[in-house]
Amino acid sequence: MANILLIEDDGETAEEITLELERFGHAIVTADSGTNGLEAARRDFDVLIVDRLLPGLDGLDVIKTIRSEGIRTPAIVVSALGRLDDRVRGLRAGGDDYLPKPFALIELVARLEAVLRRPAETRETFLRLGPLEIDLLSRCAARSGRRLDLHGRELDLLEYFLRRPGHIVTRSMLLQDVWGYRFEPRSNVVDVHMSKLRRKVDRPDETPLFRNVRGQGYRLDEPR
Amino acid sequence: MANILLIEDDGETAEEITLELERFGHAIVTADSGTNGLEAARRDFDVLIVDRLLPGLDGLDVIKTIRSEGIRTPAIVVSALGRLDDRVRGLRAGGDDYLPKPFALIELVARLEAVLRRPAETRETFLRLGPLEIDLLSRCAARSGRRLDLHGRELDLLEYFLRRPGHIVTRSMLLQDVWGYRFEPRSNVVDVHMSKLRRKVDRPDETPLFRNVRGQGYRLDEPR
DNA sequence: TAACATTATGAAAGCAGTTTCATGTACGCT
């Protein structure tokens, strides 16, 4: 029922957890290092399960980083380091959870369900970045007061970028999170919609907010 | 730019205000008594301008009534009674405004713009009535956990009813507020969509929540 | 119960948004 990102370097453990959670109908994606995990965590998951000790980047740092980027996906940290030092104590304050190893899988499932059961995350319904505004409730957007007449997909796209200002958004992220495709079709839907969206957002006489990053994706710039 | 309901019994004053506000690009609908005004105020307006002294029902009572029904359209009360008694003081607390007569029309326009400029009213994004739930952000609805697969219009319809539980909703209200038609076409769009919506919400084995009120419209019953 | 008005609904038509396809343009590397 939920999209879960598991950041865990030990293949065996990852496999074990994946199988168990899939038994409960969840969809799991695995990342095997802190660096990969960080990248994946920028996408739209319902929960993250993060190992504390990871190659490349510490699990807590992954969470810290995405939080600093405004991503609020709840996270459950799993670790052999049982002692509750300061950093771990900070976790709960941030609404996340901590699970010392070894743990019974059923315990993980329970915490997970608890996180998912939490009152539907009160997301912002109104986003703004510089001259760009978007009202998710009435589903309308504007740039400097000029109303943008966006179609559904275009609006979803813009929302996705507005939630990640200044960050590169890849086609793959969009296909997965906006279109909901599990595997990537060879299609240029994203390109076509980006083209349409950009035409509406960045008019010839305006300073462009969207940029293409060759070989990587697109970025919505924060205004300086 | 805004849909305004003017509740004012004096035709001359009403005309004057209407002309001025239309000059600023607003769309005005007028009601000439408290009773008519009350009925109209249940629809979706951006602001109400209400005369204090009205035939039938006092202006403040109109506001009080719709507030008790959960309608939060901001209101500006206009009155020759300049003294700020308790009831008027209560107005500001409720987010509404008061304008003693006589006033310059430009003053009314200013207050109006101020009200409209207020941070987009933080409406509920999640509505519930008995077994019915609707999440406006993800735009999905459910009855007793059973997910209703509603199309856009159906969802808009359901939202409209959920915001007016137990109240009769006329076809005319729906055409105006959900479809945005200014004048009523002879069409049975509403009937068709109600039919589809009811089929999804009220299944044969469930106790029906929607009712038809012959000659008037439909009602979504509050569960007892 | 007959006659009329209102409501319900299946199916077809209409239309708008989405996706694909084909082609043109820009970029980066040697």
Next chain:
DNA sequence: AGCGTACATGAAACTGCTTTCATAATGTTA
């Protein structure tokens, strides 16, 4: 500059939601 790849975009095809239309069912009144 030349080449290959990535990106941009007009237009057609497609899809699915919306609306209309026609007809049936239901309720109301005399």
